[in-house]
Amino acid sequence: DQQVKQNSPSLSVQEGRISILNCDYTNSMFDYFLWYKKYPAEGPTFLISISSIKDKNEDGRFTVFLNKSAKHLSLHIVPSQPGDSAVYFCAASPLNDYKLSFGAGTTVTVRA
Amino acid sequence: DAGVTQSPTHLIKTRGQHVTLRCSPISGHKSVSWYQQVLGQGPQFIFQYYEKEERGRGNFPDRFSARQFPNYSSELNVNALLLGDSALYLCASTILTGTGDSPLHFGNGTRLTVT
Numbered sequence: 001d002q003q004v005k006q007n008s009p010s011l012s013v014q015e016g017r018i019s020i021l022n023c024d025y026t027n028s029m030f031d032y033f034l035w036y037k038k039y040p041a042e043g044p045t046f047l048i049s050i051s052s053i054k055d056k057n058e059d060g061r062f063t064v065f066l067n068k069s070a071k072h073l074s075l076h077i078v079p080s081q082p083g084d085s086a087v088y089f090c091a092a093s094p095l096n097d098y099k100l101s102f103g104a105g106t107t108v109t110v111r112a
Numbered sequence: 113d114a115g116v117t118q119s120p121t122h123l124i125k126t127r128g129q130h131v132t133l134r135c136s137p138i139s140g141h142k143s144v145s146w147y148q149q150v151l152g153q154g155p156q157f158i159f160q161y162y163e164k165e166e167r168g169r170g171n172f173p174d175r176f177s178a179r180q181f182p183n184y185s186s187e188l189n190v191n192a193l194l195l196g197d198s199a200l201y202l203c204a205s206t207i208l209t210g211t212g213d214s215p216l217h218f219g220n221g222t223r224l225t226v227t
Contacts, residue, residue: 036218041220043116049215098160099168
């Protein structure tokens with residue numbers, strides 16, 4: 001049962017433009033949400049997180065938005081850079097439960 | 113600072129064999145988790161250990177087992193390997209703050225191929 005869904009398997013964006021990655025979840029017990037970035041032959045690298053008490057968290061070029069009523073979150077990358085080309089995973093867990101449920105990932109390609 | 117280290121990086125085994133994968137967490141991290149990532153999917157939770165005790169187990173058969181040592185390193189064992197066990201096995205560590213806002217930090221994984 002896929003509790004976290006990333007419905008776009010891929011995204012292509014021009015360098016300098018905004019990348020918007022979307023994620024939906026079904027488990028109302030999820031309170032902590034994260035985005036990870038993965039390059040080939042490497043493990044996932046933590047990017048940014050947000051807890052359910054917030055609706056926005058920003059870190060440099062990365063901003064995560066959470067809409068709890070819609071069970072939806074998104075990651076905005078502005079401006080997109082060639083080094084951002086990677087697979088991005090959305091993940092979620094209940095608070096104080098470190099069992100993460102991951103989406104299937106979105107492959108981002110940033111074109112020069 | 114050293115990140116999460118896993119060994120070996122690659123492994124080829126035959127069906128029915130047994131495998132042991134190893135993980136050393138980031139210094140100061142007392143919790144270790146294991147995930148399985150099959151090609152085209154996101155990582156799937158297998159186990160979480162904290163202070164040598166199992167804190168959680170995912171939907172995996174009893175052929176999968178793990179343990180954590182006093183130095184917080186961990187081993188994942190898989191018995192009676194099946195072709196479907198071929199995957200990237202990821203280890204992750206975290207500091208348990210009790211507030212739920214500590215992200216997992218992953219190693220680069222062990223690529224297991226079962227033939």
